[in-house]
Amino acid sequence: MTHLLEVQDLVTKFYTEDGVVHAVNGVSYTLDEGEALGIVGESGSGKSVGVLSVMGLIPSPPGKVVGGTAKLNGRDLLQLSKKELQNIRGNEVAMIFQDPMTSLNPVLTIGKQLTEAVKLHLGLNSEEANKRAAEMMDLVGLPDAANRLSDYPHQFSGGQRQRIMIAMGLSCDPSVLIADEPTTALDVTIQAQIVELVKGLQEKLGMALIWITHDLALVAGMVDKVAVMYGGLIVEYAPVGSLYKQPHHPYTLGLLHAMPKINAKDQTRLASIEGMPPDLRKEPTHCPFAPRCPYDIDKCWQENPSLIATGPNRYSACWRWEDIKKEKTFGGAE
């Protein structure tokens, strides 16, 4: 079966003055049409760099995609020229970013910014493009769309700006939408608005979605499968239903235990994950999580396990996944 997007063994490094930063160390995942994938990880886990590498958006130098393939409809994106990539970005694959304040140009009207992509990719004239822009603003729930095209970004609130970013992303009917922490800068009630909006649009337009976040809880209700990243690697990859119920990797387990439960009375002490995230300047030779892992054995320090099949469509990069599987989780929200 061919996938819409198939990323295999992706390796990205940054060659800095302080040495080589091993940001992404062999990441593989697939995405089918209409499917939603959540990529979860903390800062420095490589979750954003992995996706930016696929899109050819890594600043180079210092960054460099050193290995791997990323096939979109069978075409390897990593081999394409700049020009060819430009045709794909914004057209077949759209991205929305974390900070809607800095991703919009403050000196251009939003009408101008919204019509740029459709003029370029779909070859529409100004009148058609304006019509399309107004339609898109309607679609993302911005009231009085046609009259607000001549407004500037500062005249909109944070949540509205993120809606504009989404409208921009969707204006060329992409088959994949990549959302890189689009709600991190927003308040919870606005975050809920944006999540509902994207979920609805994904269903309505039938596009595939990659949602990158540091919040394990946020993607629980919106994706089909989850990739948990740590130290530049996917450490667990599983369908959303089974991941939260029964993690097969100690990092996922630790994250779930470290989150306070909103519905629980008399909570026991939070189980923190001791230690710090790995220093990515050191070439990984052992399991990146071993220094913080309460389950580590000698083997973890000698050899890093690649993803091991642990169940239907489930993978974990842990030698002791069978022991982890037996651990009690606090059962999601309880």
Next chain:
Amino acid sequence: MSDITKREVLIEVKDLKKHFPIMRGIFRKQVGAVRAVDGVSFNIHKGETLGLVGESGCGKSTTGRTILQLLEPTEGTVRFKGTDLTSLNSTELRKARRHMQMVFQDPYASLNPRMTVGSIVSEPLEVHNIGNKQERKEKVKDLLQLVGLNPYFVNRYPHEFSGGQRQRIGVARALATNPDFIVADEPISALDVSIQAQVVNLMDDLKSELGLTYLFIAHDLSMVRYISDRVAVMYLGKIVELSEKDNLYDHPLHPYTQALLSAIPLPDPEKEATRQRIVLEGSVPNPANPPSGCRFHTRCAYTTDICKKDDPEFRDMGTKGTPHWVACHHAEQFE
């Protein structure tokens, strides 16, 4: 936990207001005011953690800073152990500050990059003339140990530490003068999930070990429930609901609290699939020109005429000896 409200009151905040003037023109004439905090009243009891939650711009940080007199209140009083802090002159205030400290949100911005950890932590001791040089040195080592850092780190600079470690330094600095009361202004918001739990556990341990009282300001409602005894919810400069935490989270009486709680994602796909989410329309109004009557009426699903006209009274609707303060005309229907 309702016994906590029977304890001695440490902080008494009454009708506290902080308005920031808006100036225009070459003569800097005042044309209006941002009403960041617009009449809040609450008590914090000794040994209690009061959680203060709300969205950005609701005035929660300004409230914290105004209580500590880092910002001069426009109106209202703040009593600390019975003394009105707003009436003190600068010398008296400086003396009083020894007993109240603050932990800031951003561990990258709140530590001077040119000072060593030792001098950062001992600065409050020098300011308040506590101990001689040797005693201070010892105290700094003790403090670092207390917050889980290696005492040999005294000569290192902040950039050599991770975010979680820096926040520990911030906590050590706050504890240097043996304060009774600490305002923690989003102390974990800038940290990764696995590190957040470390810092929260530390603060919890220190509270019981040193008998501290916290005002814990945050926007993460699940963390606030975990660490607090009572929780206050703020919206646009006012407290809309205040109660013992389980009471507030299980039976919220204000539509805004209900919406906030329902906006939190749960780490459980099954629950998420069946959950009815209250999604608020629009965003928070401008605090320079707040809506008439109840400030939440522009986004509330239960708005009636009275909400547009009259500002609801902040009243106690608690039962069984557990106070439950709420500012909503229609709170009865949510009981």
